[in-house]
Each structure stands twice: as structure tokens, then as C-alpha cells.
Amino acid sequence: MPGSRELVQLRAELSRYREQKSRGKYPSELRERAEAYARERTRAGATPTEIATELGVHKMTADRWVADGERAHEGALARAPKAAQQVPFLPVVVRPERRDAPPLRLNVAFTDGTRMQVCGISAHDVVEAIDALRRGR
Secondary structure, eight states: OTTOHHHHHHHHHHHHHHHHOSSSOOOHHHHHHHHHHHHHHHHTTOOHHHHHHHHTSOHHHHHHHHHHHHHHHHTOOSOOOHHHHHSOOOOOOOOOOOOSSOOOEEEEEOTTSOEEEEESSOHHHHHHHHHHHHHTO
16 A cells, blocks of 8 residues: 555645644544554554654554554454553552461560560571670670
């Protein structure tokens, strides 16, 4: 279809619309024709960059038309938000930390009446704490 009369007409209409309105979406009829063109060219092996050059639009616009056209062709019911259209999502389940055994508690009573309760630290840390208490006397 490159160089065809339909392509020249479609490109001219897209250009005219951009001249009148620099931002915003193309009218639905014009966009649908562009999506149909992009879908046809994609089936023929054209890349979105080639399609964008042929239509005189930005590559991202051609990417969107190719993707939207494929979704419409497949019968997609709802359109995803723009951010979700480019990012594949995976389901994630968040659960609280699994604890097979309760945390180890250690109660230490010294002869002078000092008591220390330790929970959730390593044995090495307990030994260092006891040594620090002994040195402090």
C-alpha cells in the first residue's frame, strides 16, 4: 500500500488535522482508518517506524495505532490505562512473614539482682551483652 492513492489521501488528512489542531486525539473515523492501515502494513511485515514515516506521524502514535488496532481486532472490551499499555503486569500476592516457631526468648538473672530479657538477637550478641555487663561492675 505504500505510495498508493489511499495512503496519499490518508497522510494528507492526518497532516491537515495536525495543522488545525496541534494537540489532542485524531477524530475517531480518521484514527480508525489509520489503525486499519497500520494493521494491514503490520501484517505485511512493516515496523511501526516505517508506518509512522509513511503516514507522517510520530513513531509513538504509530505504535499506539498498531496496538489499538490489534486489540480492537481481537475484540478487547476495555482499554487499559496508557501506563499499563506499555508495561506487562504480573500478579503479586503479599503475605505476612511466615514464622514456623516463636522467636527465641532468653531470660538472664544475675546474682546482684540484675535481670535481662533478650528476644530476636543472635547468641553472639547475647554473649557480648553479658560481657559488657560484667565489665561495667
